[in-house]
Amino acid sequence: MSVVLEAEQENPFEAVCRWIDRASAILGYDESTSRPLKHPRRCVIVSLPVEMDDGRVEVFTGYRVQYDTARGPCKGGLRYHPNVNLDEMKALAAYMSIKCAVVDIPFGGGKGGVACDPTRLSHRELERITRRYTAEIFDIIGPDKDIPAPDVGTNAQVMAWVMDTISMKRGYLEPGTVTGKPVPLGGSRGREEATGRGILVVAREAFAHLGMPLEGARVVVQGFGNVGWNTARLLHEAGARVVAVSDVHGGVYHPEGLVPRLVREHRDRTGSVVGYPGARTLTNSELLELECELLVPAAIENQITRSNAHAIRARVVVEGANAPTTLQADEILRRRGVFVVPDILANAGGVVVSYFEWVQDRYGYFWREDQVRTRLEDKMRQAFRDVMELSTQLGVDLRTGAYCLGVQRIVEARRLRGLYA
Numbered sequence: 001m002s003v004v005l006e007a008e009q010e011n012p013f014e015a016v017c018r019w020i021d022r023a024s025a026i027l028g029y030d031e032s033t034s035r036p037l038k039h040p041r042r043c044v045i046v047s048l049p050v051e052m053d054d055g056r057v058e059v060f061t062g063y064r065v066q067y068d069t070a071r072g073p074c075k076g077g078l079r080y081h082p083n084v085n086l087d088e089m090k091a092l093a094a095y096m097s098i099k100c101a102v103v104d105i106p107f108g109g110g111k112g113g114v115a116c117d118p119t120r121l122s123h124r125e126l127e128r129i130t131r132r133y134t135a136e137i138f139d140i141i142g143p144d145k146d147i148p149a150p151d152v153g154t155n156a157q158v159m160a161w162v163m164d165t166i167s168m169k170r171g172y173l174e175p176g177t178v179t180g181k182p183v184p185l186g187g188s189r190g191r192e193e194a195t196g197r198g199i200l201v202v203a204r205e206a207f208a209h210l211g212m213p214l215e216g217a218r219v220v221v222q223g224f225g226n227v228g229w230n231t232a233r234l235l236h237e238a239g240a241r242v243v244a245v246s247d248v249h250g251g252v253y254h255p256e257g258l259v260p261r262l263v264r265e266h267r268d269r270t271g272s273v274v275g276y277p278g279a280r281t282l283t284n285s286e287l288l289e290l291e292c293e294l295l296v297p298a299a300i301e302n303q304i305t306r307s308n309a310h311a312i313r314a315r316v317v318v319e320g321a322n323a324p325t326t327l328q329a330d331e332i333l334r335r336r337g338v339f340v341v342p343d344i345l346a347n348a349g350g351v352v353v354s355y356f357e358w359v360q361d362r363y364g365y366f367w368r369e370d371q372v373r374t375r376l377e378d379k380m381r382q383a384f385r386d387v388m389e390l391s392t393q394l395g396v397d398l399r400t401g402a403y404c405l406g407v408q409r410i411v412e413a414r415r416l417r418g419l420y421a
Contacts (some may be wrong), residue, residue: 004117012091012301015101015327016258020094023403026357026394036322040090042066046136048114050128060391062133064129066094066146070413072146074110075100077349078158079222080126084113086215088170092289095322096166098406099344104382110146112137118153130158134165141166143176143362150180152300160185172178188209188357191350195320196230197373198349200238200343201380203294203318209340209388215239218292222246222284223299224264224273227320227347231296232260241293247272252279253284255418284324288314298310304329312338319343334397345387 017038028188034278048060063086066074076096079089089111097109098315124231140146146383162323163185166177172379175186184191190197197326207214215380221232224247232242241257249272252258274281288295288304291313298320299302304312309325309332317333317340319325325333325340355377360366366376390408391401 005010008134010086012323013087016091016094016325018327019403020098020401020407021352022400025405026396026400026404027411029407029411031155034407036414037068037407037410040065040067040093041069042140043086043090044137044140045086046133048129048132048136049105050125050132053122053123058134060114060116060129062112062114062136063089063112063147064137064140065093065115066108066110066138066140068410068412070417071101071108072106073108073331074146075354076110076146076148078114078148078154079113079151079163080110080116080118080129080153080158081177082115082117084115084200089113092322093140095344097410098403099348100351101409102344102387102402103352104386104409105352105379107147107351107355111151111312112148115149116153125240126158126412127161129286130161131165134162137170138166139351141177143174143358147176147354147358148178149350150296156180156182156187157185157386176358179357179361181357184359186361186366187197188353188360188372188416189367190376191353191357192226193230193234194353194376196232196234197226197376198232199227199296199298199318199346200234200348200378201349201377202298202384203316205338205381205384206316206318206341207294211313212293213361214294214329216241218355219294219296220244220287220290220292221296221298221320222251222268222278222287222303222324223277223297223321227350228296228298229264231298231320232258232263235294235296236260244282244290244298245273246282247274247399250274251282251284252276253282253287254279255289258397294318296320296403299324302326304333309333310336312336314399317341318346320347322347331400340397340399341384342402345383345398346385347404349376349380352376359407360409 044064046062093111100107120202161183181187244253295314301323304325306328309329
């Protein structure tokens with residue numbers, strides 16, 4: 001999804017550092033405590049010469065950022081997208097560090113990517129890029145070091161190639177080196193829907209906190225990939241009224257509600273949700289400004305900006321994407337009384353179930369899907385309540401409270417471990 005509404009031109013890593021500074025100031029940390037939080041532990045850039053199907057050799061650039069290991073090995077996705085760059089990887093790795101701390105799982109943050117357009121690559125070309133990238137970062141990833149997972153432009157098949165490459169080079173099967181794998185290779189049941197189910201849980205908690213019924217609430221979902229589709233489906237099953245969804249080509253709206261399963265069937269047949277029978281077509285800009293009780297931006301970053309934040313008519317925003325709201329827009333929404341559940345809490349369901357997959361791989365014992373769901377719901381519910389409790393205690397909004405909680409837990413782990421010299 002690459003719809004950007006006049007995104008504020010801000011370095012993404014500097015934006016994260018601003019939140020770290022804000023949380024540190026509220027928590028009363030001095031510069032010596034907060035400064036290390038703004039420096040990734042390791043940044044790796046690799047060149048990937050790959051033979052294409054027509055015999056040409058193309059050279060792609062790959063990245064892996066390992067941000068923090070105070071609470072455990074690094075955890076973070078592997079992204080294939082033309083706009084992948086080092087600052088984006090640093091920012092997303094920092095987000096992951098804080099996100100893992102917010103939901104209290106024993107991981108630090110990492111992020112990787114390859115600057116490429118996977119939609120223009122064949123299956124074999126994707127496999128060659130993946131295996132070459134994995135070989136280049138082989139020494140720094142593994143179940144005790146850094147555990148990649150799917151992200152934008154990658155999927156379970158890509159994770160299978162990563163795992164196989166690592167296993168072949170090590171000489172033994174090592175399924176715990178990645179998560180988001182196919183179930184027959186040690187993947188966890190419930191992983192595909194995990195982010196969407198986590199969004200459902202925190203939406204329920206937010207609506208309960210506000211004294212609003214989720215059943216019958218009008219829902220707008222921007223983005224209809226894995227996260228958006230599962231979010232729409234699960235909210236529909238929970239009794240909410242999904243009135244609009246969108247993809248990169250545009251959106252569809254029906255005031256009486258859409259059936260996400262039927263919209264997906266239409267998209268699979270035609271390549272887009274646009275043109276769904278009986279629904280009105282609209283742009284992504286128009287979709288974001290629809291009147292609704294719940295808006296879920298589940299596309300990419302910088303979708304709600306200072307140029308459109310005044311026009312957002314949702315009562316609650318639950319962020320399914322990473323950084324969909326800019327700093328300026330967040331302030332506008334806060335002043336207008338929009339209740340925002342931030343990305344580092346709202347979309348953490350994926351990394352929670354990745355943690356469950358890692359645990360299952362380590363034990364060689366796998367759970368039923370209902371067990372995964374129950375444990376995920378417990379984790380997400382507790383995380384929401386932890387953030388809400390700290391936010392109330394500090395007198396801050398939920399995003400600031402989430403950053404304070406994550407920073408506080410990382411700083412405590414660093415304090416207990418001490419500084420190795």
